[in-house]
Amino acid sequence: MERVSVFGTGYLGATHAAGMAELGHEVIGVDTDEAKVARLQAGDLPFFEPGLPELLARHVESGRLRFTTDPAEAASEADVHFIGVGTPQKHGKHAADLTQVHAVVDALAPLLDRPAVILGKSTVPVGTAAQLTMRFQELAPAGAAVELGWNPEFLREGLAVQDTLRPDRIVLGVDPGRPGSVEEVTRRIYAPILDAGTPVIVTDLATAELAKVAANAFLATKISFINAMAEVCDAVGADVRDLADAIGHDARIGRAFLNAGLGFGGGCLPKDLRAFRARASELGVGESLAFLREVESINTRRRGRVVDLARQAVGGRLEGARIAVLGVAFKPDSDDIRDSPALDVAGRLHLEGADVLVYDPRAMANAARSWPTLAFADSVEDAVAGARLVIVATEWQEFREADPGALAKLVVERQVIDARNCLDVDAWCAAGWRYQGLGRHAS
Ligand code: UGA
Secondary structure, X not given: OOEXXXXXXXXXXXXXXXXXXXXXXXXXXXXXXXXXXXXXXXXXXXXXXXXXXXXXXXXXHHOOEEEEOOHHHHHHHOOEEXXXXXXOEOOOOOOEOOHHHHHHHHHHHXXXXXXXXXXXXXXXXXXXXXXXXXXXXXXXXXXXXXXXXXXXXXOOOOOHHHHHHOOOOEEEEEOOOOXXXXXXXXXXXXXXXXXXXXXXXXXXXXXXXXXXXXXXXXXHHHHHHHHHHHHHHHHHOOOHHHHHHHHHOOOOOOOOOOOOOOOOOOXXXXXXXXXXXXXXXXOOOHHHHOHHHHHHXXXXXXXXXXXXXXXXXXXXXXXXXXXXXXXXXXXXXXXXXXXXXXHHHHHHHXXXXXXXXXXXXXXXXXXXXXXXOOEEOOOHHXXXXXXXEEEEOOOXXXXXXOOHHHHHOOOOOOEEEEOOXXXXXXXXXXXXXXXXXXXXXXX
């Protein structure tokens, strides 16, 4: 058992804190947001993540996991400190905003008067960890006895618990110039995971930082690649899902992340891509990542394409057209609407004067906060009742399993745009719907 603290209690931090408690450690979660800390301390998770509420409640109850706003408690009780705060996009710029990371260093370092290990998990521009090492050692009374490693996090929202407890790899960056106990401590913390045979890559700090942004850039590139293929499929009447299967069986390519549709969004891929490009430019290698600009423009084109299809479907003018948008979360099993392609489409249709009614199983409260003028329905049925067009914008299970025959009776026109290519084309067509996918067509 180790005594650890986790700074930041957002998706990453809260999940990591609960995961560390599950591995048997004594965990203290630290956040500056008093309301959030109070909720977490009451065992109440402020966002939707399957399986996490149970984990949180169990370990808060047992006392193995607690939350505070006071970094001094973390400094006095824990010997290992994880940094899991957010690194959003800078306002009006592409680069990452490291304000929260620096705030943790400034709050924690002066309190470290005995040897400690800091493990960074936040996604940061390459080079940050080396700077933070110096800053910690300058500010901490324990000086060089404070060591830093970089241990990027690869968890996916919706699968965060599983990804934390059974990750597919552990990456650890250490400073080869300052050999110390970081690797040994990290191996102790993750012992149950490592004992299960999980691969570990121990490398230098810069490589570990890059591993995270490179992984997200690759995933985004894969998605945009298949979306570009969807555009070509549309031009020739080919089927992008069959195409993805056909190439995905090649183990060198792999089928995962080849689902064409509305493209990627969320709090990570889009902003990490931009921050990576910004950092590469600073380093004088902007050219090397120039292709990521194309990845992003393919991605944004998807949203415009769905709006264009919707306009055509209702006769060329969106004004006054009743449209049901099913899904506003950036992906299923999440209530996250950050940079959500689905919400963007709903918003654009609304701004063009369409009479949009939105339904999402989890994300409506968040969507209503960021788009207060959008109208929301209580169910799929309420959303589609009276609609001239239905758009499936997030591939929730509930939409995939919806009965096209029953929905057909509620709408004014049987038109569906399957913006996530997730519906059973034959079943929808058999129920009389005019079906349009993205790079996929009714036969
Ligand atoms: C992503 C990465 O997958 C995680 O490994 C990483 O840890 C995380 O970002 C992060 O940096 O914190 P996440 O944002 O939860 O995880 O979501 P993904 O499952 O990667 O999906 C991202 C977006 O791509 C979603 O909008 C999804 O709908 C879209 N997507 C995904 C597609 O359009 N097609 C696909 O085939 C797969």
